Amino acid sequence: MYELRLYxxxxxxxxxxxxxxxxxxxxxxxxxxYTIEVIDLLTHPQLAEGDQILAIPTLVKKVPEPVRKIIxxxxxxxxxxxxxxxxxx
Amino acid sequence: MSDTLTPIFNNQNQLNILHKTPxxxxxxxxxxxxxxxxxxxxxxxxxxxxxxxxxxxxxIIRGAQEFNEPGVFIAFEEKAEELAVNVASLGxxxxxxxxxxxxxxxxxxxxxxxxxxxxxYDLEGLFIRLGYAIDSIGxxxxxxxxxxxxxxxxxxxxxxxxxxxxxxxxxxxxGVTAIITGERGESSLTRQGLEEYVSDCVILLDHRxxxxxxxxxxxxxxxxxxxxxxxxxxxxxxxxxxxxxxVTSLKLNKPVSSESISSGIDxxxxxxxxxxxxxxxxxxxSGTAGTGKTSISSSFANxxxxxxxxxLFFAFEESPQQIIRNMHSINMDLxxxxxxxxxxxxxxxxxxxxxEMHLVAIHKAIRKFKPSVVILDPITxxxxxGTVSEVKAMLVRLIDFLQEEQITVMFTALTLNTVINxxxxxxxxxxxxxxxxxxxxxxxxxxxxxxxxxxxxxxxxSNQIREFVITDKGLDLVDxxxxxxxxxxxxxxxAQMLLEETGQVLHTHAISRKDRELLRKRKVLEGKIxxxxxxxxxxxxxxxxIYIEEDLKKEIMEQTRQKVTDIRRxxxxxx
Numbered sequence: 001m002y003e004l005r006l007y008x009x010x011x012x013x014x015x016x017x018x019x020x021x022x023x024x025x026x027x028x029x030x031x032x033x034y035t036i037e038v039i040d041l042l043t044h045p046q047l048a049e050g051d052q053i054l055a056i057p058t059l060v061k062k063v064p065e066p067v068r069k070i071i072x073x074x075x076x077x078x079x080x081x082x083x084x085x086x087x088x089x
Numbered sequence: 090m091s092d093t094l095t096p097i098f099n100n101q102n103q104l105n106i107l108h109k110t111p112x113x114x115x116x117x118x119x120x121x122x123x124x125x126x127x128x129x130x131x132x133x134x135x136x137x138x139x140x141x142x143x144x145x146x147x148x149i150i151r152g153a154q155e156f157n158e159p160g161v162f163i164a165f166e167e168k169a170e171e172l173a174v175n176v177a178s179l180g181x182x183x184x185x186x187x188x189x190x191x192x193x194x195x196x197x198x199x200x201x202x203x204x205x206x207x208x209x210y211d212l213e214g215l216f217i218r219l220g221y222a223i224d225s226i227g228x229x230x231x232x233x234x235x236x237x238x239x240x241x242x243x244x245x246x247x248x249x250x251x252x253x254x255x256x257x258x259x260x261x262x263x264g265v266t267a268i269i270t271g272e273r274g275e276s277s278l279t280r281q282g283l284e285e286y287v288s289d290c291v292i293l294l295d296h297r298x299x300x301x302x303x304x305x306x307x308x309x310x311x312x313x314x315x316x317x318x319x320x321x322x323x324x325x326x327x328x329x330x331x332x333x334x335x336v337t338s339l340k341l342n343k344p345v346s347s348e349s350i351s352s353g354i355d356x357x358x359x360x361x362x363x364x365x366x367x368x369x370x371x372x373x374x375s376g377t378a379g380t381g382k383t384s385i386s387s388s389f390a391n392x393x394x395x396x397x398x399x400x401l402f403f404a405f406e407e408s409p410q411q412i413i414r415n416m417h418s419i420n421m422d423l424x425x426x427x428x429x430x431x432x433x434x435x436x437x438x439x440x441x442x443x444x445e446m447h448l449v450a451i452h453k454a455i456r457k458f459k460p461s462v463v464i465l466d467p468i469t470x471x472x473x474x475g476t477v478s479e480v481k482a483m484l485v486r487l488i489d490f491l492q493e494e495q496i497t498v499m500f501t502a503l504t505l506n507t508v509i510n511x512x513x514x515x516x517x518x519x520x521x522x523x524x525x526x527x528x529x530x531x532x533x534x535x536x537x538x539x540x541x542x543x544x545x546x547x548x549x550x551s552n553q554i555r556e557f558v559i560t561d562k563g564l565d566l567v568d569x570x571x572x573x574x575x576x577x578x579x580x581x582x583x584a585q586m587l588l589e590e591t592g593q594v595l596h597t598h599a600i601s602r603k604d605r606e607l608l609r610k611r612k613v614l615e616g617k618i619x620x621x622x623x624x625x626x627x628x629x630x631x632x633x634x635i636y637i638e639e640d641l642k643k644e645i646m647e648q649t650r651q652k653v654t655d656i657r658r659x660x661x662x663x664x
Contacts, residue, residue, distance in 0.1 A: 009213040018208075041214060045221035048214050052198045055243070056213035071243075072208030083205035 002026075002034040002084070003063040009056045010042045014073045018057040021074040029086050061085075107314045110158075110230070110266045113151030114144070116333030120318040121309060125290060130257050130267040132287040134279045135294030140305065140326055141270040144294070145232040146172070147330050148268055150181050152230045153191035160230035161222045162194045165238035169194040179330050193222045199242030206245060212252040216259060223265060231260065231267040237281045257286050278310070289313045295321070302443040307333055323445030327453075334449045334486075343492045345369060349548075350462075350497060353392030354385070356566035357525075360542055362549035366523055368461075369495040370546070371488050373517055375502040376527030380538050381559050382501035383407065385525070386464045387416045387423065388564055389499055393462040394426035401460035402434050403451065405470045409434035420563045433458050439470040444483050447471065451487065455496070462497045468517070469503040484517055522546040527557060530578060537579035540566060556582070 006022060008015035019038065026034045041048050041056070051060050055071040061084055070083040109123035118124050125131045125148075133141050149160035164172060172194060173183040186192040195218060223231065236253070243249055260267045269287050271279035278284045284291060291310040296303065306321045324333040349365035351358050358364045366372055374382045386402075393400040404412060412434070413423045426432035435454050442450065455463060471480050484500075491498045500517060518524055524543040529536050540557040542550040555566040556578045570577050572585045 007214065009217060014209055014211070041217045045217045048218045048221070049195065053214040053218070054197065054199065054212055054239075055210040055215075056217075057210065058214065067203065068205065069203050070205045070207055072206055072210040075208035079205055079207040083207070 001063060002030055002061065003037075004034060004084075005037045005039060005051070005060040005062060007039050007041055007048070007051070007053045007056060007058045007060065010040065012056075015057050017073040017075065018059070021077075021080070022059060025074070025077065025080055025084075029081065059083075109315070110152075111156060112148050113155045114147055114331050114333065116322070116324065117307075117331075120307075120322055120333065121312065122316060125266055125268070126312070126314065127266050128261060128264045129289040130260055130269050130287045131290040131292065132269050132271060132279070132284055133292045133294060134271045134273050134284075136273040136296065139273075139294035139296045140324075140331065141294060142167070142172075142234050143176075143326060144331060145234050145268045145270055146176055146181075149192055149230055149232055150176070150183070150186065153186055158229040159191050159193075159226040160232070161219070161226070161228045162192065162232045162234070163219065163222070164194060164196050164234055165199065166235060168196050179328060190226045193226050193228065195219075195222050199238055201242050204242065206243065210248065212239075212249075212256070215252075216256065220263075223263065229265055231265045233267065233269050235270040235272065237271050237279065237283065240281050253283070254286050299443065302440075302446075304443040304445055306445075323443075323449060325442075325446050325449045332449055332453055334445065334452065343369075343489075344495060346495060350396075351392050352385075353388035353390075354564045354566065356555065357540070360551040360553075360555070360566070361545055363547075366497065366545075367547060368497055369492055370497060370522035371491070371520065372497070372499045372523040372525065373502060373521040374499060374525045374527070375504050375518075376538075377504055377529050380527040380529060381557060381564070382503075382527065383412065383466055384416070384419060384559055384564055385527075386466050386499050386501050387412060387421060390432060390462065390464055391416070391421045391423060391426070394423075394429070394431040398431070398462065399458065399460040400426075400432050400462040400464065401455060401458050402432065403454075403463070403465045404434055404436040405439050405465070406467055407436075409436050419559055419561060433460070444471060444479055448483050448487060452490065455491075455494075460496065462499070463491060464499045464501075466501045467503050468500045481517065481520075485520060488520055518543075528554065530554075532579065533581055535579055539578065 004022070004026070006019060008018070022036060026036065039047055041053065047053075051058075051069075053060075057071070057073060059070040059074065059080075061068040061070070064085075068083050068085070070080055074080050108127035109121070109125065110127045111118045111124035133144055135141050146162065149162050152158040152160050162172070167175070169183075169187075176183055183192065183194065187194060197215070197218070219231070222228070239249060239253075240246075257267075257269075269283060271281070271283045273293075274280040274282070278291065278293065288311065290312045293308045293310050295306040295308070297306065298304075305324050305326065307324050308321045309317045309319065322334050324331055346368040348368045349361075349363040350368050351365040374385050376382050390400045390402055402409075402412075407415075409427075413427070416423050423432060427434070435451075437447075437450070439447065451465075468480070468484065471483070488498065500521070502517065523545040526541045526543045528539045528541060530539045538557040538559075539554040541554045542552075544550075554576070555568075558565050558567055567578075567582075570582045570585065572582075577585050
């Protein structure tokens with residue numbers, strides 16, 4: 001079970017791209033076994049502190065361990081999958 | 090809010106005032122003529138351990154405590170709890186300040202191993218966090234310490250540099266006064282070249298070891314829009330935070346006083362036409378070892394305290410207890426003044442700090458204690474931690490500062506040869522207003538001390554070398570003793586005095602003898618006169634007797650003739 005959090009700052013192109021990319025990869029490789037939470041820091045700035053968010057967009061994989069942060073619009077699929085510790089099927 | 094305003098003209102020739110934010114760090118506000126530029130970022134760079142974090146922390150804390158400006162401290166290296174512990178030793182309570190919403194400390198952690206960079210991104214998260222922190226307490230001051238950590242965490246330099254540029258512009262737009270710290274680079278001011286982006290004001294901190302002594306220095310490399318001191322200023326970090334050595338004015342327009350204060354030795358005061366030294370002047374007492382310089386300076390301190398004024402005694406050679414004990418043996422009770430709080434000793438070995446540190450420490454002590462008289466005994470030891478020219482420079486600054494405050498200062502200096510080098514004494518002799526020399530005079534197999542006023546600006550002084558004695562009743566200058574061959578001192582003087590005394594006794598004795606003889610002669614004469622008188626009287630009587638006899642004879646003859654005449658006539662009767 002993957003718990004993923006995507007931090008964005010409003011509806012910028014990078015954020016939209018990242019979200020769509022993320023959904024795509026998750027459907028491909030983790031069918032049904034994931035949850036995506038989108039946190040908009042413009043509305044909830046105090047949440048940036050908890051996960052030490054600097055860059056936008058940032059994808060944080062909380063579960064399973066280890067905690068991983070992937071920053072960028074997630075256009076590089078290889079790196080995203082490596083970062084999420086997912087073996088491509 | 091306290092501001093210092095410096096006018097600058099923009100292109101339309103209208104006056105644009107450059108506001109400055111005071112830091113509260115002692116000495117720095119003087120060097121920058123008001124503080125850091127308001128609403129602009131300042132770069133502080135230095136190598137590891139220079140004091141950058143402490144500097145920026147003090148800026149925030151003092152801003153909150155003294156100037157009522159809340160501040161945000163973004164730490165990239167230490168966690169908030171660690172920072173709180175580190176500054177607790179300085180007396181700053183970070184936790185309370187955070188609770189009172191005067192300060193916000195945010196720890197931003199960048200761990201390379203956790204991050205995977207995929208595609209385009211920006212650092213909006215940082216901006217959001219910063220914005221949130223500033224807005225939550227209404228901060229006017231911000232510190233980013235040290236932002237170069239971002240470079241080690243994120244590898245895309247292009248994005249990073251672009252975002253940094255954007256960040257500093259964002260800070261300016263927000264109107265916060267920011268301090269950015271950076272590590273010193275090899276070829277550039279900072280390792281990552283932050284000075285490209287933050288160039289309104291750049292301050293360089295330095296930590297050097299010279300002759301095994303560490304010195305910290307600060308230099309304002311650049312300050313757009315304002316005049317600033319461009320030299321290197323030493324500073325020290327102690328239990329109250331950072332103290333930068335304040336600037337001494339380069340103009341020679343100090344206030345002066347005509348009041349004179351006693352030196353504590355009456356005979357010395359008599360040698361000066363104003364009966365003492367001018368208040369606010371500087372006095373040098375020099376002499377070879379064991380000539381009594383510390384005694385003279387202690388006597389000056391004693392006199393100051395007796396007048397009810399405060400005196401600060403910097404002892405660089407003897408411990409305060411030693412001085413008190415030694416002065417007690419010549420009838421000076423310094424312990425009483427220490428107990429009353431009028432006399433304060435500050436003792437340290439010169440080799441403990443560098444020269445500049447000494448100056449800063451002296452400044453601090455003077456500012457804290459606010460004495461009216463300062464004594465430095467001796468200044469010669471300072472040579473061991475600096476060259477002659479450095480010591481002279483330091484003393485110039487000290488004298489400048491003290492004159493400004495109208496504090497009288499007395500230095501004692503050891504002259505190394507018995508032949509007094511009258512030209513320089515660590516080069517100080519030309520700076521001071523009064524110079525007392527204690528010479529060792531060797532004559533007839535013994536040494537005595539002679540005190541001589543070499544110079545005293547602004548008043549007449551005696552040009553005699555007086556004999557300086559230290560007895561258990563105190564210090565004294567013995568009167569000049571003129572013998573038949575010239576001035577005499579020491580045992581020769583005693584001998585001559587004795588001789589003259591004997592002569593005097595004999596002289597009186599002789600005179601009394603003559604007196605008696607005279608008396609006797611007079612008596613004899615008087616006797617003679619008496620006898621002559623009686624002789625005269627008897628002769629007189631004789632003469633008188635003869636007169637009387639003659640008279641009697643004449644009378645009788647008259648009588649007889651009368652009688653005879655009568656008888657003759659009686660014979661012619663008729664019947």
